[in-house]
Amino acid sequence: MPLTLKSLRTGALRQRLTTAGRYDKSTWVRFVSAATGESSSLPDIQASRLQLSPTGSPKSLPQASGLVFGHTFTDHMLTIPWSAASGWGAPEIGPYGHLTIAPSATVLHYAQTVFEGMKAYRDERGKVTLFRPDMNMKRMNNSARRVALPGFDGDQLLECIKELIRVDKHWIPSQPGYSLYVRPTLIGTEAAIGIHPPQDALLFVICSPVGPYYPRGFKPVGLFGTTEYIRAAPGGTGAFKLGANYAPGVVAQKDAAHLGYEQNLWLHGPDHHLTEVGTMNLFVVFKRDNGALELVTPPLDGMILPGVTRDSVLELAKGHASKKYEVPGLTDSLVVSERPVTMKEIKDASEAGTLVEFFGTGTAAVISPVDRIGYMGSDVHIPTGPDGMGPVSKPIWKELVGRQTGTIPSDWSVVVCE
Numbered sequence: 001m002p003l004t005l006k007s008l009r010t011g012a013l014r015q016r017l018t019t020a021g022r023y024d025k026s027t028w029v030r031f032v033s034a035a036t037g038e039s040s041s042l043p044d045i046q047a048s049r050l051q052l053s054p055t056g057s058p059k060s061l062p063q064a065s066g067l068v069f070g071h072t073f074t075d076h077m078l079t080i081p082w083s084a085a086s087g088w089g090a091p092e093i094g095p096y097g098h099l100t101i102a103p104s105a106t107v108l109h110y111a112q113t114v115f116e117g118m119k120a121y122r123d124e125r126g127k128v129t130l131f132r133p134d135m136n137m138k139r140m141n142n143s144a145r146r147v148a149l150p151g152f153d154g155d156q157l158l159e160c161i162k163e164l165i166r167v168d169k170h171w172i173p174s175q176p177g178y179s180l181y182v183r184p185t186l187i188g189t190e191a192a193i194g195i196h197p198p199q200d201a202l203l204f205v206i207c208s209p210v211g212p213y214y215p216r217g218f219k220p221v222g223l224f225g226t227t228e229y230i231r232a233a234p235g236g237t238g239a240f241k242l243g244a245n246y247a248p249g250v251v252a253q254k255d256a257a258h259l260g261y262e263q264n265l266w267l268h269g270p271d272h273h274l275t276e277v278g279t280m281n282l283f284v285v286f287k288r289d290n291g292a293l294e295l296v297t298p299p300l301d302g303m304i305l306p307g308v309t310r311d312s313v314l315e316l317a318k319g320h321a322s323k324k325y326e327v328p329g330l331t332d333s334l335v336v337s338e339r340p341v342t343m344k345e346i347k348d349a350s351e352a353g354t355l356v357e358f359f360g361t362g363t364a365a366v367i368s369p370v371d372r373i374g375y376m377g378s379d380v381h382i383p384t385g386p387d388g389m390g391p392v393s394k395p396i397w398k399e400l401v402g403r404q405t406g407t408i409p410s411d412w413s414v415v416v417c418e
């Protein structure tokens with residue numbers, strides 16, 4: 001009898017498998033199929049089923065100093081197939097290589113794809129850690145559901161990813177600032193033209209050794225305030241990490257570059273509310289009348305990607321402001337706000353001398369200082385400190401990088417191998 005949603009739901013097959021000793025509640029977990037919206041009992045991702053097929057021809061390791069972000073990949077990749085009929089298949093770590101999918105695969109036509117970005121760090125003693133990977137697993141599940149791709153057990157996927165990193169850990173440069181960028185991706189692979197929840201999908205994870213974003217010290221960037229296009233809208237998909245969100249942003253980025261700016265600033269609505277910087281979350285620091293510094297980031301209103309770095313910056317700043325712990329070097333007169341900010345507020349503050357700093361946050365760059373915003377024909381100038389960073393971002397960056405790399409002990413750092 002074939003394994004089908006119907007047969008599992010009626011319990012007939014479950015009964016037969018139980019009698020045969022092949023049905024075990026702990027491994028056949030219950031989940032809600034994102035494809036059908038129906039409750040079913042098909043296998044979820046199970047790290048215990050992971051198979052390893054090592055490459056027969058390992059590549060030679062690249063020179064760390066020559067790495068270009070996202071251009072070099074390790075020897076292995078993780079793949080986990082899914083189908084609506086049989087759930088998640090056995091995870092496999094095999095040689096990094098091309099995928100075979102049909103030209104009719106839904107991902108190629110309807111952008112049925114979601115992805116994540118996280119980093120693994122290796123210290124000089126060889127200990128490898130990930131930074132808050134549970135947040136990436138949660139966000140990937142949320143993104144998958146938004147485009148009717150299947151959900152999965154994030155803890156089990158994380159165990160498989162840790163194994164992939166262990167297999168390729170010698171690819172992580174141990175020099176300060178270097179890391180392994182880990183890119184989990186989920187695509188709809190059903191070979192059928194037609195817009196519906198894909199009946200087949202593939203989750204894969206690839207890894208890329210990367211160097212520091214600013215190898216020669218912080219270099220503040222200029223932003224171009226985009227008023228021609230928007231990145232997201234209420235009820236849209238801006239809060240999810242979908243492939244479909246990124247292709248339309250390339251034109252805005254190209255336009256910004258053409259005008260001499262490094263990145264574009266996404267604005268929204270008639271009041272030009274600030275939302276994100278290119279592919280980063282944004283923070284602004286204002287000086288208030290009483291001399292206190294206010295660290296502001298726009299709220300998670302459905303248009304903003306809930307960044308792991310954003311959350312970490314907020315948590316550190318709020319913890320410091322409430323005296324729960326101390327971020328060395330950060331002012332005690334700090335107020336932390338998640339509230340809307342408009343370009344008018346930024347312009348007015350720049351003119352009044354109360355704009356203290358502006359920066360983007362994201363896994364790739366961690367913190368990226370900004371020194372000007374091209375807006376409606378002129379530049380809004382933003383102060384930067386002598387080394388490119390401001391009085392709030394600098395101490396937070398130090399604390400964050402310390403926690404990411406393990407030099408500052410923290411629950412956020414998850415051990416992959418000692």
Ligand SMILES: Cc1ncc(COP(=O)(O)O)c(C=O)c1O
Pocket residue numbers: 117276278279280281305306307308309310361362363364
């Ligand atoms: C649109 C967008 N916003 C913000 C971020 C920052 O998120 P995180 O800090 O999790 O890297 C990213 C990067 O993934 C992004 O693509």
